[in-house]
Amino acid sequence: MKNTLETRLGIFFALALIAAFLIMEMLGSFDFFKPGLRIHARFNTVQELKEGDPVKMAGVQIGRVEKIELTENKVDVTMKLDQRKANVKTDSKAMVKFAGLMGQNFVSIGFGSPAGRKVEDDTLIETEEQPDLNALMVKLEGVASGVENLTKSLSGDSIQNLLGPFTDFLKENSPRLTAIFSNMKTISTQIAEGKGTVGKLISEDTLYHSALAAVTNLNDTTSDIKAAVSQAKIVVSEINEGKGTIGKLVKDEALYKEAATAMTNLKEIFQKINQGQGSVGKFVNDDSFYKNVKLSLQKLDKATEGLEDQGPLSVLGIAVNSLF
Numbered sequence: 480m481k482n483t484l485e486t487r488l489g490i491f492f493a494l495a496l497i498a499a500f501l502i503m504e505m506l507g508s509f510d511f512f513k514p515g516l517r518i519h520a521r522f523n524t525v526q527e528l529k530e531g532d533p534v535k536m537a538g539v540q541i542g543r544v545e546k547i548e549l550t551e552n553k554v555d556v557t558m559k560l561d562q563r564k565a566n567v568k569t570d571s572k573a574m575v576k577f578a579g580l581m582g583q584n585f586v587s588i589g590f591g592s593p594a595g596r597k598v599e600d601d602t603l604i605e606t607e608e609q610p611d612l613n614a615l616m617v618k619l620e621g622v623a624s625g626v627e628n629l630t631k632s633l634s635g636d637s638i639q640n641l642l643g644p645f646t647d648f649l650k651e652n653s654p655r656l657t658a659i660f661s662n663m664k665t666i667s668t669q670i671a672e673g674k675g676t677v678g679k680l681i682s683e684d685t686l687y688h689s690a691l692a693a694v695t696n697l698n699d700t701t702s703d704i705k706a707a708v709s710q711a712k713i714v715v716s717e718i719n720e721g722k723g724t725i726g727k728l729v730k731d732e733a734l735y736k737e738a739a740t741a742m743t744n745l746k747e748i749f750q751k752i753n754q755g756q757g758s759v760g761k762f763v764n765d766d767s768f769y770k771n772v773k774l775s776l777q778k779l780d781k782a783t784e785g786l787e788d789q790g791p792l793s794v795l796g797i798a799v800n801s802l803f
Contacts, residue, residue, distance in 0.1 A: 515542065516560045519603045520573040520586070521553040526609070528575050528584045534558045536588045541565040544586060558586060567604065568595030574607040 568591030673682030721730030
């Protein structure tokens with residue numbers, strides 16, 4: 480092969496074409512010329528997302544961002560997916576993420592539910608908003624400023640001013656504090672040894688057994704109450720079903736009708752008595768019977784006055800004459 484100008488130019492253009500091909504393959508530029516599935520997602524903000532950024536599912540690239548445009552106060556992101564890799568469902572959600580603080584932005588799509596249907600061309604999926612990195616940095620800057628101001632305020636003089644009264648208090652009351660701690664140690668030792676009321680309550684088993692017996696009795700009482708309630712429920716159920724004497728009294732309509740009839744008859748009888756009808760009514764309402772009885776008693780009283788000095792036969796005759 481001759482080392483001519485034409486040969487060198489041909490080799491240069493061939494190498495340039497191969498390099499361009501490799502660069503475009505690395506950047507994914509050839510993806511735009513391949514057939515695929517196009518879906519949409521609308522975000523409030525896409526941060527630094529650009530056309531050509533990858534679309535991933537669980538960290539695996541399944542497509543690229545094809546177009547970004549503003550639509551209805553939202554940012555509409557059109558994504559072109561590889562149908563062989565993508566398994567996006569209608570209930571999958573998209574989120575704009577970034578790989579590290581200075582990394583590339585990309586769109587992350589979730590798996591969705593197993594029962595979800597696969598998306599078709601021009602399907603609009605739901606989105607989730609990622610916290611804005613700039614807002615987080617502003618908050619972190621505010622926190623750092625607050626910490627810096629706090630460290631500046633805690634200088635040697637300020638710490639001395641804060642802790643000075645406390646140290647003076649400790650120096651002045653050191654004997655008292657020592658005595659207090661000594662007494663606390665003594666008390667805790669006596670309690671640990673089972674001395675005193677508190678120590679006995681903690682160490683002896685009597686209180687434990689008494690409490691256990693009380694709880695056991697309470698459980699037994701509760702069981703009895705539950706049994707009584709259960710029996711009461713059974714009795715009420717039987718009454719509602721019309722079983723037994725009370726159940727029949729409650730459920731038997733014939734008995735109810737008979738009782739209603741009896742009450743009606745009793746009401747009519749009392750009405751007649753109050754109106755003075757019949758023998759009992761006349762006996763209750765007629766004053767002549769009361770006057771006759773009173774008169775007879777008066778005659779009997781007079782007859783008994785003269786009986787004291789009379790014989791038996793005389794008494795009988797006087798009594799008969801007085802009454803008749």
